[in-house]
Amino acid sequence: DIVLTQSPDSLAVSLGERATINCKSTQNILNNSYRKDSLAWFQLKPGQPPKALIYWTSTRESGVPDRFSGSGSGTDFTLTISSLQIEDVAVYYCQQYYSGRTFGQGTRVEIK
């Protein structure tokens, strides 16, 4: 099974500053047919279902603000929030869909 490990487990960032979350996979998740890495990012807030932010590593879901961006390849991936807003306080999860489906353990983002 593919295991995803996120770092850090939590981080506190000042409003307007950058937040960076890492996600490391135990194996390569490149979809050879699409030539894209099979990684998505979700945002989870209390009382709401998870919201897809990014898929295929770097494609932003419709309606997601452009301060959210995804990058990486192979086994190392990153979600960046370029300028943290109050509404971005949430837990963020990476997920691979290359082989079955697994999530990282989550990263809590708070305001410093």
Add this chain to the structure above:
Amino acid sequence: QVQLVQSGAEVKKPGDSLKVSCKTSGYTFIDYYVHWVRHVPGQGLECIGWIFPKSGGTHYEQKFQGRVAMTRDTSTSTVYMELTSLTSDDTALYYCTRENWYYDHWGQGTPVTVSS
């Protein structure tokens, strides 16, 4: 627009069974896998399994094999998840979600409490 609407909150006793429904609309039901995911309070997101409505084929994560069953009703575009032999560890928010490679649309969640 794509919608997944789940049944309401449940309170169960240890040993009970649970059946949650997920009614879909706004897309061709038989063409997309539907997965079930749960969120245990204070913990992360956990995949339970999936059903492919066109064939009724299913896959369950090893942890749940033997006590989960997913079914579908193509006449109402609804999928169901039944979980048996409940314990307090099954207390969680249960979600259905449509797979489009990633999970692009989610139900609103069904809170399940298992307590004696």
